[in-house]
Amino acid sequence: MPLVVAIDGPSGSGKSSTARGVASRLGLDFLDTGAMYRAVTWLALHLGVDRTDTDAVAALVSGATFDISVDPRSPRIAINGHDVTRAIREPEVSAAVSSVATNLAVREHLVAEQQRMIRAAERGIVAEGRDITTVVAPDADVRVLLVADPAARVARRQAELGGEVDQAAVTDQVIRRDRDDSTVARFTEAAPGVTVIDSTEQSLAQVIEAICALAP
Ligand SMILES: Nc1ncnc2c1ncn2[C@@H]1O[C@H](COP(=O)(O)OP(=O)(O)O)[C@@H](O)[C@H]1O
Numbered sequence: 001m002p003l004v005v006a007i008d009g010p011s012g013s014g015k016s017s018t019a020r021g022v023a024s025r026l027g028l029d030f031l032d033t034g035a036m037y038r039a040v041t042w043l044a045l046h047l048g049v050d051r052t053d054t055d056a057v058a059a060l061v062s063g064a065t066f067d068i069s070v071d072p073r074s075p076r077i078a079i080n081g082h083d084v085t086r087a088i089r090e091p092e093v094s095a096a097v098s099s100v101a102t103n104l105a106v107r108e109h110l111v112a113e114q115q116r117m118i119r120a121a122e123r124g125i126v127a128e129g130r131d132i133t134t135v136v137a138p139d140a141d142v143r144v145l146l147v148a149d150p151a152a153r154v155a156r157r158q159a160e161l162g163g164e165v166d167q168a169a170v171t172d173q174v175i176r177r178d179r180d181d182s183t184v185a186r187f188t189e190a191a192p193g194v195t196v197i198d199s200t201e202q203s204l205a206q207v208i209e210a211i212c213a214l215a216p
Pocket residue numbers: 009010011012013014015016017018156157160199202203204205207
């Protein structure tokens with residue numbers, strides 16, 4: 001059976017960079033499930049669909065087609081033919097994504113899509129998000145909850161976005177979003193059998209090493 005590595009954690013804990021590193025090192029595919037929630041949010045904004053209208057957003061996602069590159073060296077995502085790899089990182093999408101991620105019909109649809117992609121990964125896969133260790137792939141060979149202190153997570157996101165971004169906006173993106181997201185996915189404490197790794201005082205290379213060491 002191909003190896004499946006599941007990584008969950010709050011915003012800025014290092015999931016995407018760590019998961020990409022682990023996938024590259026072990027020769028596995030890489031799936032950023034947050035990018036899928038972001039892509040649906042982008043589409044709703046693009047089409048002017050009210051994100052709080054749960055039925056309208058659910059209809060949008062059930063008719064959507066994704067085209068996702070699972071190569072950890074060049075992850076890309078397109079929805080309905082639009083390449084949104086860059087656009088989904090814009091602040092408008094970050095600010096709105098929780099309203100889409102807390103839509104239970106959207107979650108059901110995307111979880112099924114993610115499970116299909118994991119099953120199709122012949123060389124194995126590293127999948128990261130908020131509910132991978134618990135809902136999407138609870139039987140994964142390696143299950144990790146990646147955490148870091150809130151101050152470190154805000155500082156990392158701020159550094160990533162560049163000097164001139166507003167501290168309050170970044171704090172909202174990280175802390176408020178985690179609070180909203182944690183109403184639908186349990187990623188603040190580890191489920192039984194999940195290894196907790198705290199990246200606050202560890203370099204990216206150290207965290208990648210620690211996760212690779214858990215692989216059978
Ligand atoms: N262990 C680490 N130490 C320092 N910075 C890190 C570490 N892991 C990730 N980063 C940096 O923190 C930022 C957020 O990481 P990212 O992987 O996007 O987190 P997440 O996917 O959990 O939101 C990125 O700029 C990344 O390079």
